[in-house]
Amino acid sequence: MKKVIMGNHALSYGAMLARAQVISAYPITPQTQVVELLSEMCADGTLDAKFIKVESEHSAMASCIGASVAGARTFTATSSQGLALMHEMLHWASGGRHPVVMGDINRAMAPGWTIWSDQNDSLSQRDTGWIQFYCASNQEVLDTTIQAFKVSESLYIPSMVVLDAFSLSHTYEVVDVPDQAKVDAFLPKFQPYARLTPQKPCAFNGLTSPEHYMELRYKLEEDMEKVIPAILETGLEFERAFGRLLTLADENRCDDAEIILVTSGTAGYTAHVAVEEMRAAGLKVGNLRMKVFRPFPFDLVRRVLPKARKIAVVDRNISYGHHGIFAQEVKSALHGHTDVPVFGFIAGLGGRDITPATFREIVDYTKSHDAPEENIVWIGVKK
Amino acid sequence: MPKKKRDAKKIVFESVNDVPKMPMSLGSMLHNKTGTWRNIRPEIKLEDCIQCGICWKFCPDMSIVIEDEWPVIDYDFCKGCGICAEECPVKCIAMVEERK
Numbered sequence: 001m002k003k004v005i006m007g008n009h010a011l012s013y014g015a016m017l018a019r020a021q022v023i024s025a026y027p028i029t030p031q032t033q034v035v036e037l038l039s040e041m042c043a044d045g046t047l048d049a050k051f052i053k054v055e056s057e058h059s060a061m062a063s064c065i066g067a068s069v070a071g072a073r074t075f076t077a078t079s080s081q082g083l084a085l086m087h088e089m090l091h092w093a094s095g096g097r098h099p100v101v102m103g104d105i106n107r108a109m110a111p112g113w114t115i116w117s118d119q120n121d122s123l124s125q126r127d128t129g130w131i132q133f134y135c136a137s138n139q140e141v142l143d144t145t146i147q148a149f150k151v152s153e154s155l156y157i158p159s160m161v162v163l164d165a166f167s168l169s170h171t172y173e174v175v176d177v178p179d180q181a182k183v184d185a186f187l188p189k190f191q192p193y194a195r196l197t198p199q200k201p202c203a204f205n206g207l208t209s210p211e212h213y214m215e216l217r218y219k220l221e222e223d224m225e226k227v228i229p230a231i232l233e234t235g236l237e238f239e240r241a242f243g244r245l246l247t248l249a250d251e252n253r254c255d256d257a258e259i260i261l262v263t264s265g266t267a268g269y270t271a272h273v274a275v276e277e278m279r280a281a282g283l284k285v286g287n288l289r290m291k292v293f294r295p296f297p298f299d300l301v302r303r304v305l306p307k308a309r310k311i312a313v314v315d316r317n318i319s320y321g322h323h324g325i326f327a328q329e330v331k332s333a334l335h336g337h338t339d340v341p342v343f344g345f346i347a348g349l350g351g352r353d354i355t356p357a358t359f360r361e362i363v364d365y366t367k368s369h370d371a372p373e374e375n376i377v378w379i380g381v382k383k
Numbered sequence: 384m385p386k387k388k389r390d391a392k393k394i395v396f397e398s399v400n401d402v403p404k405m406p407m408s409l410g411s412m413l414h415n416k417t418g419t420w421r422n423i424r425p426e427i428k429l430e431d432c433i434q435c436g437i438c439w440k441f442c443p444d445m446s447i448v449i450e451d452e453w454p455v456i457d458y459d460f461c462k463g464c465g466i467c468a469e470e471c472p473v474k475c476i477a478m479v480e481e482r483k
Contacts, residue, residue, distance in 0.1 A: 097405045156404055194405055201445075203408040211395055215402040223404070 005175050007168035010138040011077060011103040011161065012037040013175070014145025016047050017183040018101070020075035021190075022067035024052035024060045026082060029115045030165040031105045034077040057082035061089035061100070068098035069204050071195040073149065077103035079165065080121040081110060087125065090158075094129030094220065096205045099152035099159070099190075101145065102130075106265065106316075107165045108350040116351020117165035119265065119317035123293075123325045129220055131159040131227055132294040134264040138173040139244070140291075146178075147238055147246050150187050151230045155223045165351065167266040178242050186241045227295045248297045250289040251304055253279065257286030259366050260308040262330055264290045267316055267347075267354040274359035285363055290326065298333045305330070306338035312366045314359070314379075316348040323376045343372045347379040417444075421463035423478045427454055431475035438467035438476060 005013065011034045015023065023042065025035035041047035050067075054060045057078050064074040078086060083104055093100050108118040122132060133148060135141045141163050148159035163169055196204070208216065228248065235246035252272050254260050263271045268289030278285045288304055290297070305311050311334075315324025322328055327344030334342065343366050348354040361379055394414070396402045427438075438454050439447045446461040447454050456467075468476040 095406070194403070194407055205406050206408060208406050212402055212406075215396070215399045216404075216406055218399055219402065219404055 001177050001179075002174055003177050004172050005138060005177075006033065006170055006172050007135075007138045007141050007163050008033040008105065008170065009037050010141040010175055011145055011163070012041070013177050014142045014161075015075040015101070015103075016041055017142075017178065017180060018075070018146050018149045018187055019073065019184070019189075020047070020049055020101075021072040022050050022052065022064065022074045023076065024054055024063040024067070024074070025076045025078070026054055026057050026060050028057070028079045028082040028107075030107055030169045031077045031079040031082070031103065033169075034103050034105070038075075057085045058089055061086045061093060061102075064100045064102075065089065065093050065096065065098050068093075068100055068192075069096070069196050071190065071192050071197075073153075073190040074098075074100045075102070076100065077105070079105040080107035083121045083125060084109065087128070090125055090128040090130060092205065093158045095216070097156035097193075097220070099149070099156055101148045101152055101159050101161065103141075103145070104160050104162045105165050105169045106162055114350050115165065117167060117316070118349045118351065119162075119315075119325070120349075122160060122162045123317045123319075125160070126294060126325070129157065129224070130294065131157055132292070133159065133161050134268075134291055134293055135161065135163045135168065136250075136264075136266050136269045136289060136291075138168065138171070138175045140246075141168070142175055142177065143238065143242070143244055143246055144291075146183060146187060147231070147234050149190075150234050151227060153190050153192075154230055154234075155226055156193065157220070157223060157227060162265070164266045176242075176244075182241055186238065224295050228292070228297055228299075231292060248290075248292045248300050249304075250287070250291070252287040252289065254286035254288055254304050254307065256284060257307070258284040258309045259363055260286045260288055260305055260311050261359060261362065262288050262290060262305070262311060262313040262326060264293070264326060265316065267314060270354055270356060271314070271359050274356035274363075277356055278360065278363060283363060283367075293326075293329075296329055296333060301330060301333045302337045305334060306340055308340055310341055310343065310366050312343045312345060312362050314345050314347055314354075314362060316346075316354065318346055318349065318376075341371050343369070343377060344375065345377045345379050352380060416459045418446075418457075418459045418461055421458075421461060422481050423463045423465065424458065424481050425456055425461065425463070425465065425467050425476050426479055427456065428475045428477070429453060431473050433473055435472060437470050437472060441466050441470045
């Protein structure tokens with residue numbers, strides 16, 4: 001059924017259709033509506049789930065982990081400072097192999113105190129062992145949430161479904177909300193590999209000596225490397241069930257492009273518009289909107305990007321003392337595979353708008369330089 | 384069964400393939416008899432016991448089991464914390480010096 005809903009509610013519907021059994025969350029702008037709708041669904045019986053109110057995001061993730069060990073499908077959502085407060089528990093979820101699915105609404109980190117979008121909150125959690133999806137439409141948010149449960153539960157690795165504050169979280173779009181029966185057929189009940197049960201008492205996540213710790217980490221990485229094939233496979237399965245293919249990235253006019261933009265999130269949709277405008281003006285520009293950031297899609301990046309003469313990575317984030325995080329990841333993936341220069345741009349921090357004009361400026365710079373003059377090319381800073 | 388080497392205290396896996404995905408106990412406590420840590424041991428005077436089950440309920444190590452409706456202490460795992468003796472409403476559990 002088609003509905004006009006905001007990005008936050010697309011996440012709620014995704015968790016509802018996935019039949020999440022335990023939802024635990026603490027409110028934070030711009031995330032609050034996600035769990036507000038879910039709490040209403042739990043209260044009125046639409047969703048047969050336990051909604052746990054907690055005193056912090058740290059406890060929200062802790063209770064999701066506890067419920068997951070007991071064999072429940074679990075969901076939570078947060079933003080920014082809340083995600084940072086969860087940091088310790090994110091390691092517990094991935095290290096303990098508990099396939100929690102979480103929505104993160106990208107909100108810039110304070111101070112200065114802010115509620116607007118950038119990606120530093122989720123990208124700061126890059127090395128916690130979570131799968132990260134970056135969405136660009138409300139439909140993609142809903143579909144990816146359902147897919148995330150399937151991928152996470154098949155490999156016992158938690159997933160973060162990430163969307164931009166306001167430009168997606170509070171923006172209403174038409175979303176095809178699939179039938180529950182179809183979702184049930186796509187996503188069967190969670191049957192964990194091991195769980196807490198009085199019939200077979202055992203302890204989880206206890207002291208692990210140097211004799212076994214490395215093996216546990218090896219196994220996590222071994223399964224992390226199976227995530228990309230699992231996303232592709234479940235993406236095809238999703239298309240067969242619902243008619244929408246879920247992929248690792250949008251490749252827009254990349255085949256014959258001289259300059260390929262690398263983007264993510266809603267800025268990636270704006271880039272599509274900008275690319276069409278620039279194409280109409282005779283500029284050979286393409287756009288690779290990356291949807292999966294962890295695990296990093298090395299094969300995709302190495303297949304698509306070397307076709308260009310120049311690569312322009314647009315980051316709505318920064319790793320201080322280095323440069324944009326997507327730029328550093330793209331450079332590391334391409335190292336030894338191509339000599340095409342990679343330009344790293346930073347734009348749109350703290351919710352500053354990224355518009356088609358932003359991409360025109362980025363393409364102008366890339367076109368007129370053989371190599372970037374600076375490690376970071378800042379776009380839109382008031383100089 | 385996965386290949387593992389058992390000694391008195393723990394299970395050691397010989398291959399990464401045998402290690403479970405999750406960090407979990409796999410019953411290693413069956414071999415690690417923590418009762419040896421005990422300095423004082425609880426002894427139940429069954430003549431006074433009213434079979435209330437409070438000692439069973441409170442034991443943090445599940446070292447009191449109920450057999451034929453009577454409490455029995457599993458000295459392989461009881462660490463001698465004394466909670467059962469403290470909680471017993473008729474004080475029929477005494478903590479006595481451990482015999483070495």
